[in-house]
Amino acid sequence: MTTLATLAQRNRAFAATHPGQRPGLEPSLKTVILCCADHRADPAHVLGLRPNEAIVIRNPGGRVTPDFLRNLGVLATIARVEHLSSGFELILMQHTDCGLSHLSPETHAEVLAPFLGVGPAELGAKNLSDPMEAVRSDIALLRQNPFVPPR
Ligand SMILES: [Zn+2]
DSSP states (O other), X not given: OOHHHHHHXXXXXXXXXXTTOOOOSSOTTOEEEEEEOOGGGOHHHHSOOOTTSOEEEEEGGGOOXXXXXXXXXXXXXXXXXXXXXXXXXXXXXXXXXXXXXXXXXXXXXXXXXXXXXXXXXXXXXXXTTOHHHHHHHHHHXXXXXXXXXXX
């Protein structure tokens, strides 16, 4: 069986066990999670997320990028238009041994700089090889964004 056929079969089984369910737009935990695309760091597994609990946005590294900030702006607009309650929390989840840390700012600047929204000379400040510092610098970047909740 192909991967696609396997996943389609799983989807049919899911749909059969959730007939007629159509959850609202607001996730029950009122939370947005930004995390790495790495299959080893899936928030459904490592945080025990269940369906409809959180909005999950994934990218390589779980980094605050210009694309992520645009996504956040669109989500905030949807929340406003749909009159969703305020008070969402934002969780930034990065991890050790991230594939992004295997890229060198010197060797892979042409990929990293536009992804992170900085010039090649600023890549060092993105702390690609230190996940703790990467989180700190991304939180500092988030604090400058009007769509980010205060916590
Ligand atoms: Zn990663």
